[in-house]
Amino acid sequence: MANVLTIRGGVPLAGRVTVRGAKNLVPKAMVAALLGNEPSVLRNVPEIKDVAVVTKLLKLHGVAVTKDPVGGDLTLDPTHATQASRADIDAHAGDSRIPILLCGPLIHSVGEAFIPDLGGCRIGDRPIDFHLSVLRKFGAVVEKGNAGIHITAPRGLQGAKLELPFPSVGATEQVLLSATRAEGITELRNAATEPEILDLIAILQKMGAIISVLTDRTIRIEGVKSLGGYQHRALPDRIESASWASAALVTRGDIYVEGARQQDMMTYLNVFRKIGGAFDIDDAGIRFYHPGGKLSPLVLETDVHPGFMTDWQQPLVVALTQADGVSIVHETVYENRFGFTDALVRMGANVQLHRECLGSVPCRFGQRNFLHSAVISGPTQLTGTDIDVPDLRGGFSHLIAALAATGTSHVTGIELINRGYERFTAKLEALGADFDLTPIDQ
Structure with missing residues (x-):
């Protein structure tokens, strides 16, 4: 209302x-749970709209999301993840740009992803084209339609060498979430290194990822075949x-x-x-x-x-x-x-x-x-x-x-x-x- x-x-x-937990970290940490083969627990979760949107999107994809009635901790169980209907995704995404970050984890977990037309705050150019370009470099096939974008990876996602024209937080998150289970090594130059990025890397490391942050804004990810869950308190x-x-x-x-x-x-x-x-x-x-x-x-x-x-x-x-x-x-x-x-x-x-x-x-x-x-x-x-x-x-x-x-x-x-x-x-x-x-x- x-x-x-x-x-x-x-x-x-x-x-x-x-x-409580950072808006710029918590929704991405929730998405990261999709990469695991067992439940994850996220603490210090704020009651904000972006968390509600991601909760709905994850549930649509078969992820069981339960909230502790006392502390508000979230348990996210991806063991029955599946592809959601395009109409449901479009109806629940709202004006959030989070759906673009589900693509890599969904390709790893269910083999495909769909994202509707995206919204967000009117503060400047936040094109998704670079996100799509990153996914293509990992070997994804991107098909644009009237209602949104369908993404698959017939051979699975493959490690890649990338360099950002600007240290974009969203693009760095996209690479991290896509590369951790990609085959081979990914090297990202001119990466964002915000505290929220480092906290996301800490979460992925807890799940079993191998990620190195070098001194020249380079992040190196050695892909692994599978990841477990995590227990983490959001910064x-x-x-x-x-x-x-x-x-x-x-x-x-x-x-x-x-x-x-x-x-x-x-x-x-x-x-x-x-x-x-x-x-x-x-x-x-x-x-x-x-x-x-x-x-x-x-x-x-x-x-x-x-x-x-x-x-x-x-x-x-x-x-x-x-x-x-x-x-x-x-x-x-x-x-x-x-x-x-x-x-x-x-x-x-x-x-x-x-x-x-x-x-x-x-x-x-x-x-x-x-x-x-x-x-x-x-x-x-x-x-x-x-x-x-x-x-x-x-x-x-x-x-x-x-x-x-x-x-x-x-x-x-x-x-x-x-x-x-x-x-x-x-x-x-x-x-x-x-x-x-x-x-x-x-």
Whole structure:
């Protein structure tokens, strides 16, 4: 059911929230269970839409998925995996891009795969063509039809040598999930090495895979004939942790994020401190707070790990609207990630978008006519307005802005936020936010 979130801003957020397993890892870990010949157990699983979508897709393919009623752990049993009907896959995939990552495991386990037309957040070019190219290099036969794509591998998947034009997380995941049971050796150059990728590799190693991560962004996978199950606790969501940190900064609040982990957030923590935010770290989490005084502007470029994560950028831009001076943010990962700033400008922010690379190094978007650099002048007083959420991270950024603004904001499309933020309205309530959630008449 669609809802509207009515937010009365100007209240500092204060209290405690808990962050569980990473959205960018958990669905892929669930898919990895398909590669095994025995059940797997995944712990620290968040209640988010992407988990629900993958659960449905796995069940359609004969994987038994059971949830522990107390801890929420998932047991995934692939021993009776089978091919699902195309109509059912199309009906349950929704706007998720996860189905493309099922292809390799499904070919290994049932001999074929089908993926419908894919959706996802409108933040930039995420073509599946490269995924299909990877699968072809492994020996897959790709047949495109009106409703989607049918993929088979008459000779089984074969190891391959590949090099990514950009260290894409999704493409790296595709290679890992396809190569672990492929015949022979796979070498992937210019691979992504994000913490979520390394956690997925840890899962595959527990299952029996042989994977080496070299120092030059090369990943080497020695294919094995079969894999077992795994027991694994998913690493915490560093994106959600940083989002709550930005919320504390923008609202001049004080939020303890249980589950936040320093080693996955060191780049973010440096930037948070440079702006003027404060944090205290202990074994269970991180306390983020506004210590008083002015916030400082800065020049920032997003990058692949270990650089400043693109998913951290949007909530931080909201904080930069409150910094005393001019900040510059150069987005180098997704070319259309500044669309969310339209709502910020309507709220009173001073944000100018530019096609030029306003950073130290020209990026791949510099000659392609994309508005991928932002100049933010502050501080500006934000005022409430009507907002329709454009995408997952931009939507949460809009919530932060509305919570800091004077007056009332009405936010629609919040269902998108459920894709990656577990029970976010309950967490807002626990932090003292002033809001109402009401159904929209259809």
